[in-house]
Amino acid sequence: MDFSLGEDRQMLVDSLGRFLSDRFPFAARNAVAFEGTGWSRAIWTQMAELGAVGALFEESVGGFGGSSFDVGVVFGEIGRALVTGPWLAALQAGHVLAAAGEVEGLASLIAGESVIGLAQEEAGTAFDPAAIETRATRVGDGWVLDGVKTVVSCAGSLDRLLVVARAGEGLSTFLVDKSAPGLFVRDYLLADGGSAGDVTFAATPGVPVGEIGQAGPVLEQARSLALVALSWEAVAVMDTLRAMTLDYLRTRKQFGIPIGKFQALQHRMATLALEIEQARSAAINAADRYRGDRLERERAASAAKVTIGKVGSLVAEEAIQMHGGIGMTWELALSHYAKRLIMIGHELGDEDFHLARYIELGQEDAFALA
Structure with missing residues (x-):
């Protein structure tokens, strides 16, 4: 199976990554995230101009993407830069509007003129x-x-x-x-x-x-897409935490050598790498199965949420522990990525909720096949 993003999605990822790196560095992000409204309307508008909002919706309703993988790559960049804002709420609201044919309201959202x-x-x-x-x-x-x-x-x-x-x-x-x-x-x-x-x-x-x-099925499908978005965001945060921790292990010295030379820490990092790949596979599977029938879509979404909840907690805890006390400090970006990862685990239902839901959906499937 080909897991490459494709040329168009890769261009979107590259442009968003460059923009956020240049215009929304960590210090600027923190200044925005914990003051006033908690997000930057200017950054939202500029990201909309780059196509970040339009990529979340299909061409038939005025967007230029709309697939679950388009949603995933946009939220991956949001996670990498810890961008705050009503992204998840707007994604769900926009898809309800699209399903109802409310193109006018959706057009203002895609253009960055009105936030719903x-x-x-x-x-x-x-x-x-x-x-x-x-x-x-x-x-x-x-x-x-x-x-x-x-x-x-x-x-x-x-x-x-x-x-x-x-x-x-x-x-x-x-x-x-x-x-x-x-x-x-x-x-x-x-x-x-x-x-x-x-x-x-x-x-x-x-x-x-x-x-x-009659909004129940539409809301359920919108939530499934939001779970895909959260899963890709979580994996991007995990990748960032892993990279930060590896860099720290290579530079922090104890007894005259980098602590990354210690075999116990190498084993822990190897375990993290394997678990993150499991989370990545679950996120990709949720995006792929979104195009399937209802039970297939919903089970894959809940399975991904269970996985990122479990793995996310492990990655956050290990990253902080291997940094020691500095890992908890406000000034270190790592602590903010860890907090975001833990909070993602609770959004739209925590690990326990989605494990129970996965089981219930499996029973529905078994009943349908009987």
């Missing part, structure tokens, strides 16, 4: 859409929303929200302007950089996207 994020999780959902309690009610010719969404990415600085709410027995999605009446945001900075917010809706008007009560 997904508001789905609630305090009691535990990543299960069936537990969503936010309700949409028809009032006259329109709809109003009531409920609370938690940990909405960059909620305080988005232009619009795509809100998941219950209308009747099914789930629906609604576009809500940030300035809409009855909308209140309590935003905060995150431990790994960036920001999120809890959003309260009180008779807040929203515009329905797609067919009322």
